[in-house]
Each structure stands twice: as structure tokens, then as C-alpha cells.
Amino acid sequence: MDEHNLSIGDSFLVVDCGGGTVDLTVHKILGDKTIGEITERSGALCGSTYVDRNFITFLEKKVGKNAIEILKEKYHEYQYLIHKFFGPHVKFGFNGEPSEFRRVTLDFSRFCPTLKKYVGSNRIWISFEDIIAMFDPVVETITDLIRKQLSSTTQNCSAMFLVGGFSESPYLTRRIKDTFKTTVPYISISQHPITSVLRGAVIYGLNKGAIKNRILTMYYGVEIHPKWETTDPIGRKTREGRIAKFNFLANRGQTIELDEKCSGTYVPIYPDQKEICFRVFATPRYNAKYCDELGMKEIGELYVDLPDIHLGLDRPVEFSLMFGELVITATAMNTKNGKVYRTTFDYAKSDFVFNML
Structure with a gap:
């Protein structure tokens, strides 16, 4: 903050220009001197x-x-x-x-x-x-990514930091400075752009509390099987008179505190059902309805035992996704007996469509 004359409340854009990809995120310096994402992370295959x-x-x-x-x-x-x-x-x-x-x-x-x-x-x-x-087809893709990041927030960006090996290109850095010199007051190119990425990873490892929140880049949810209605596609009606749908738990663009839970309560479909399988999906599409649509990806599943068949449908299960620093944790609790089931998913499994749509 002192080196670059940044204050609490200021935002800055990090542009990580690597060999294969270029990744961008706008962060904000929070009151306790931690940082949080204020835009959805973006990127593309436009590295050196x-x-x-x-x-x-x-x-x-x-x-x-x-x-x-x-x-x-x-x-x-x-x-x-x-x-x-x-x-x-x-x-x-x-x-x-x-x-x-x-x-x-x-x-x-x-x-x-x-x-x-x-x-x-x-x-x-x-x-x-x-x-x-x-150079120009690649550089123009990068400047377009930067332009979209800056326009995705109403807050003025106080600084831009270029890191990664491609930041060593004088032409790339010159084009970025010329393009955004009237938009961003301070544009910094690290003297050691490759090792700065490694150094940042080590600093984060020593102080993981420095990152307060993140912006989700996907919609997350589970597959549910409600009764088919006349407004639903007839071709999706099952023999049992039901339909498989995508049920949202967390939304793309949503600000998530680290280890924050997004939850829902679900009940069995049949009175004699002995288990529930929660199939977790991720998609970049805001209007997704079904789990077999383009861009939908199953990232994992969690099985929950359902004893006490005599209770019929009155056996609710609380299911939640917790978005941690490295993994997504899925937790399900049988509210009748208190038994908890848990598994984890890798973010990489849900970010597969990051550059797809």
C-alpha cells in the first residue's frame, strides 16, 4: 500500500500474463487490510x-x-x-x-x-x-480482457499490476500503458514478473487470511426430481411422472466469504427410499434448467443414507456447499438422526468452461 500509494477502499487490477493463459481479477483493499474480489475472474488462451x-x-x-x-x-x-x-x-x-x-x-x-x-x-x-x-491479435485480446474487467465495476481502479512471464514483453506492456494511461492512474510492471507470482503464492501460504472473499465464476447446484407439470417438456417426463431439473444453490457473480455455506433442504421422493444421491453440477449459464445442457458439468456426488423408512417423506436432509480457499466442500446432514456426510470437490472441475462460453 505504501509503495504504490494505495489506501483502504482502493481497488486494483491484477493481470497475470502467462505462457498459455492471461488471467485477470479486480481486488479491493478492505478495512482490515485484507483484500477481496469485486469482479468475476476472467481470462483467455492468449499468453505468449x-x-x-x-x-x-x-x-x-x-x-x-x-x-x-x-x-x-x-x-x-x-x-x-x-x-x-x-x-x-x-x-x-x-x-x-x-x-x-x-x-x-x-x-x-x-x-x-x-x-x-x-x-x-x-x-x-x-x-x-x-x-x-x-503480436497484435494476441495483444488486442488482452487489452479487450482488461477493458471488460475495468468496465465490470463501477469503482474506479487505482492501479494495475502486470505479472507473469509475458509481462517481460516491452511491446505488450507499452500497448497496455498507452491504451489505459488515462483510465488507470498507476500501471506497474514487476521487475521480476515470473518470480513475483511465486512470491505472491508464498505470501498467501503464510497468511491465508489476507484473502477475504471471492467472486464465483459458476452457478452451482444439485439435480432434483420434482413432479412433472404441464408446463414442462413432455419429452423429459419420466415413467414415474417426474422430471430431472437443476436446482441452484450458489450464483455466478455472487460474493462468497471463504468457508461460507450455501444451503438447501431436500426430502426423499419415495416413502420407502433408503438413500439420496446428491449430484452436484456447475454451469456458466444463468438460465440453466437441466443437468444435460451445454456447458453443464457434474463435479461430484454425495450419498446420504435414509433409514427410518416408517417416517415416509418426513426425512429432510440439509445439503450445503462451502467454498473454501482450495476446494468446495459438500455437506449433508440427516436432520432426523443428526448423521453428517461430507466430501470435497476440486475447483478445477467446475472451472473447465471458464473460457468456453
Whole structure:
């Protein structure tokens, strides 16, 4: 807070630019100097490896698709080209300033001898425009993600922090600064963007209480089987006259305190039923009705014994989902005998559609 002149109540955006993905979240500094998410986490497959792919596409136009396929089969040579030539000479050496640019020469004999026989000379030249074409589709996706995050909250963002390996790209950081310099007062690029991510993980491990809450990125609920009604699709009516539906327990965009429970009470369908299976689902869709819809994912299940058949349907079970720091805990309690059942689910199982819809 002191280093970046931030105060309680200020918000800041973290943009984690990695190799495969770019992930963004806006946090707010709370009164007890903890932080909480105030926007739904977002991200996309637009990390630095996608600039690498555009470079290979550029080469393919120069030497042909078959030549590139042969190069890829020579794995070590292919990786040497990416990490010893493209990374230092292009990806992390290009800043987008025309007056400072010098045409880049790719020497095949030095970096990828396999390609020599597919070109008329030992080298090709890469122009300013060529490099811009490699970067801009990826950079524009990132700036669009940032723009959407900033517009998803009514609170002005006081600072933006760029971390992750792709933040070492002078061109990426320059584009971000130029695009958002009038929107965000302070934009910081860590001197060690890769190790800053590791350092943050260690700091969090030592003080997990620093994170107060999170914003859910999915709708969570269970499958229920109410009686079929005339307003329901006839094709979904079971032989028993029921229908399987998705019952919401927690909503996407909802602010959840760590270890906060979202609960519901359920009863058996049949008087002689001996157990209930709670099938837990997650979906990004706000209007989901059925558990077999596109984007719906089953993340786990929990079985609960139902003795005391003589009580018939009067055997309510309280079922809850608790959203912890690392896992989702499902808990069910038979209210008649007090027996508790519990299991955990990995967040990764429910975040599978994070970039899908």
C-alpha cells in the first residue's frame, strides 16, 4: 500500500500474463487490510505461446507447411528456434517503436539448419510489420480482457499490476500503458514478473487470511426430481411422472466469504427410499434448467443414507456447499438422526468452461 500509494477502499487490477493463459481479477483493499474480489475472474488462451504460434505461421508462409512439419518433428531444433532466436531477438526484444527498430535476421544455419534446403538462401529477414502481425491479435485480446474487467465495476481502479512471464514483453506492456494511461492512474510492471507470482503464492501460504472473499465464476447446484407439470417438456417426463431439473444453490457473480455455506433442504421422493444421491453440477449459464445442457458439468456426488423408512417423506436432509480457499466442500446432514456426510470437490472441475462460453 505504501509503495504504490494505495489506501483502504482502493481497488486494483491484477493481470497475470502467462505462457498459455492471461488471467485477470479486480481486488479491493478492505478495512482490515485484507483484500477481496469485486469482479468475476476472467481470462483467455492468449499468453505468449500464441505469439510463438504466429511466428511459426509466418515461417510456414516462407518455407512451406511440409518444411515446418519436418522441423516440428526435430523437437530440440524446433525448441531451440523458439527459445534461442524468437524469444530473445523478437518476442522480448521488440518494443513497437519504429525509430528504434532494426530488421531482424533469421540465420537458418545457426538456429534451424533443417529449413536451409527449403529456402533460396541461408537467411530470411523479419520486418517491423511482420512482428506487429505476430503480436497484435494476441495483444488486442488482452487489452479487450482488461477493458471488460475495468468496465465490470463501477469503482474506479487505482492501479494495475502486470505479472507473469509475458509481462517481460516491452511491446505488450507499452500497448497496455498507452491504451489505459488515462483510465488507470498507476500501471506497474514487476521487475521480476515470473518470480513475483511465486512470491505472491508464498505470501498467501503464510497468511491465508489476507484473502477475504471471492467472486464465483459458476452457478452451482444439485439435480432434483420434482413432479412433472404441464408446463414442462413432455419429452423429459419420466415413467414415474417426474422430471430431472437443476436446482441452484450458489450464483455466478455472487460474493462468497471463504468457508461460507450455501444451503438447501431436500426430502426423499419415495416413502420407502433408503438413500439420496446428491449430484452436484456447475454451469456458466444463468438460465440453466437441466443437468444435460451445454456447458453443464457434474463435479461430484454425495450419498446420504435414509433409514427410518416408517417416517415416509418426513426425512429432510440439509445439503450445503462451502467454498473454501482450495476446494468446495459438500455437506449433508440427516436432520432426523443428526448423521453428517461430507466430501470435497476440486475447483478445477467446475472451472473447465471458464473460457468456453
